[in-house]
Amino acid sequence: MNNKRLRIAIIGSRGYPYVYSGYETFVKELSERLVKQNIDVTVYCHKNLFKESPPQVNGINLVYIKTIEKKSLSQFIHSFQSILNACFLNYDIILVVNSANGPFGLISKVFRKKTAINVDGLEWLRPKWKGLGAKYFYWASKLSTKFYNEIITDSFEMAKIYKKEFNADSTVIAYGANIRYSSKPELIKKWDLEKNDYYLIVGRLVPDNNADLIVNEFVKSDSKKKLVIIGDVPYQDEYAAKIKKVEDDRILFTGYVNDQDELAELYHNCFAYFHGHEFGGTNPTMLTAMAYGCAVIALDTPFTREMCDNEKHAIYFTKEMGYLKRIIEEVEKNDSIINSLKAISRNRIAENYTWEKITNQYISLFNKMMGK
DSSP: OOOOOOEEEEESSSOSSOOOSHHHHHHHHHHHHHHHTTOEEEEEEEGGGOSOOOSEETTEEEEEEOOOSOHHHHHHHHHHHHHHHHHTTTOSEEEEEOGGGGGGHHHHHHTTOEEEEEOOSOGGGSTTSOTHHHHHHHHHHHHHHHHOSEEEESSHHHHHHHHHHHOOOOEEOOOOOOOOOOSOGGGGGGGTOOTTSEEEEESOOOGGGTHHHHHHHHHHSOOSSEEEEEOOOSSOOHHHHHHHTOOOTTEEEEEOOOOHHHHHHHHHTOSEEEEOOOSOSSOHHHHHHHHTTOOEEEEOOHHHHHHTTGGGGOEEEOSSTTHHHHHHHHHHHOTHHHHHHHHHHHHHHHHHOOHHHHHHHHHHHHHHHTTO
């Protein structure tokens, strides 16, 4: 009987333990748990982002690959070099994140390497990728289904889209979250906030997150609470600038909040969390909100309904003018529904979105790929 340790290479993120976005969080949470299950894990890292280059951290092997500094091409070039490197080494499986890396599956196919790709969301529909960018993401996503052995979608709704759009079957493995409780509520006083005195938006100020819609509806409402907006965009942007110009004493822009304890307490102590994300499968920010005990008021999409088990874990709004305004005014008059959502929000994570469950699903997929 062959008990050789399974060797996995993970490619397509900025690296480990560097955490910048959902991809890096995913790589961190998955890698650390795979290592505890006696799986050999190597994560490919952007050398440019690391001051030091230890060969191993927390039992995870690290390979540092240089890339160009140009924002639009750095990840692309890095993934190309990483996959090429990995194909010359004796990994059992190469796990790639991000459908933008779809074309590179041709390299691993030529080398007859077993590969899986986590394709994430509907990047080709997002307003930020107009024209050529949108066409590339669609093309790359299509090639993912041709070149990789296994396609991983992060929700059943996303799996339906890949089946309809590309006639491709996929394995559904969601994103995860870690349940957390408030321990330092006094941290929100930094922004002169009180528990249950504010709504919360967390995310980049980009059109497909619909912060403008939420802000406009909130401003028109007679809400007695504040609206706290965490996030920004790391560049000059007309859309974000327009939102920040809205004049209302109830609105507070914090920009990025990098202290994880402060960020957590802003979640824990909000009256309700607004979720306006439109495209994509299982959304990490939404899961965090539920894992931290928030009541969710969300844009009505198939993805959100899947995450929240339809009406069980959320109140929904549409883009219809005045719809969200009415919800805001109703829940402030009668907050019993908000309190009931808070009471059960973590249950949804415990039953469906723990990192332990997600890790076990990846291990099952790897075993299937190895013919075990």
